[in-house]
Amino acid sequence: MYKPIDAQTWKGRVDAADGELGLRWHQMMQLLRLSPEQELPQVAPGRCGFAFLGFCCDEGVRRNQGRVGAASAPPLIRQAMASFANHLPSNASLADAGDVLVLNQYLEEAQVQLGKKVQALQEHGYKTIVLGGGHETAYGHFLGLQSALEEEETLGIINFDAHFDLRSYSNQPSSGTPFLQIADALEKQNKDFNYLCLGIQEYGNTRALFNTAQNLCAEYVLAQDLHAINAEALKSQIQTFLSKIDKVYVSIDLDVFAAAYAPGVSAPAAMGVQPDIVLLLLQDIMKSEKVLSLDVVELNPQFDIDSRTAKLAASLIYHSIMNWR
Ligand SMILES: N=CN[C@@H](CCC(=O)O)C(=O)O
Ligand SMILES: [Mn+2]
Ligand SMILES: [Mn+2]
Numbered sequence: 309m310y311k312p313i314d315a316q317t318w319k320g321r322v323d324a325a326d327g328e329l330g331l332r333w334h335q336m337m338q339l340l341r342l343s344p345e346q347e348l349p350q351v352a353p354g355r356c357g358f359a360f361l362g363f364c365c366d367e368g369v370r371r372n373q374g375r376v377g378a379a380s381a382p383p384l385i386r387q388a389m390a391s392f393a394n395h396l397p398s399n400a401s402l403a404d405a406g407d408v409l410v411l412n413q414y415l416e417e418a419q420v421q422l423g424k425k426v427q428a429l430q431e432h433g434y435k436t437i438v439l440g441g442g443h444e445t446a447y448g449h450f451l452g453l454q455s456a457l458e459e460e461e462t463l464g465i466i467n468f469d470a471h472f473d474l475r476s477y478s479n480q481p482s483s484g485t486p487f488l489q490i491a492d493a494l495e496k497q498n499k500d501f502n503y504l505c506l507g508i509q510e511y512g513n514t515r516a517l518f519n520t521a522q523n524l525c526a527e528y529v530l531a532q533d534l535h536a537i538n539a540e541a542l543k544s545q546i547q548t549f550l551s552k553i554d555k556v557y558v559s560i561d562l563d564v565f566a567a568a569y570a571p572g573v574s575a576p577a578a579m580g581v582q583p584d585i586v587l588l589l590l591q592d593i594m595k596s597e598k599v600l601s602l603d604v605v606e607l608n609p610q611f612d613i614d615s616r617t618a619k620l621a622a623s624l625i626y627h628s629i630m631n632w633r
Contacts, residue, residue, distance in 0.1 A: 309421050312341040312406040320391035334390040338403040342425050351433030356400040359434040362407035367415040368444025368483035374574035377608035382439040384609050388622035419448030426452025440605030446486035464502035464553030469561035470509040470577045474520045504549045507531045507564035507581050534581045550596050558602045572612025594631035
């Protein structure tokens, strides 16, 4: 269920004549093996370690009647990031911790494994970036963050998504259920569910889902309001949300974007949001000094056009890392 990264994975353009100044991400990537036999290096004080972890899984999408394909997304997001020019500060480093895989449709087990790997990276001081996978990634990701959190710390979730993903999981968990699973897990621990969902498509979510959101006191912004003309009000709403929590987990479901930018998803949105407003808000969130971890989910390479969606996912990760404090 776990595959360490292959040394051949990270490759791309080399500008050897420029020496250090010509470095690209693929030339800086450290390979981490997450295994009980091997001690994971701790991020040294004063340094900033970013670690990627793939979740090669679309079993949740299949269960949610969606178009499968997201299981093959992590290597393509890596490929889209490989030749990024290095503009990181000298105290920052990049590492790849490999992939968690789902075997024989055992989604629940794969989520637990994902959680354990996220927990290990967090406890060793890494800022983690999980490459999905369908949105079932979120429940496993949360399990790891929750375990790594200090007892008294409150966790908030900011989800850029056309959908609430608050469906009932009484039959089975899927890509449509992670945030209700999280809400219930938090309630069992007497903790608040602090959830802000940005980019909701009214026509993509039933009245039942809007009711669930209301009952859980979930905050949301409709896609039609997630627009650059509302930037100041949106920034202030996000600051108010951030002021109530200690740490934040950011999840980006690529189906929040208009299909012109993100055709490669299970459920494309013709009238989805523009990347510029997401970037503006994301930069603020990453600078908040509260972000523990990020995931980018629902890339389905089978429906992508000229790697457009994979490149969008990669650029969102680039800008997140560059603004992560
Ligand atoms: N991950 C969530 N997906 C959406 C899918 C919607 C659709 O297939 O149209 C949901 O469950 O609401
Ligand atoms: Mn989603
Ligand atoms: Mn969605």
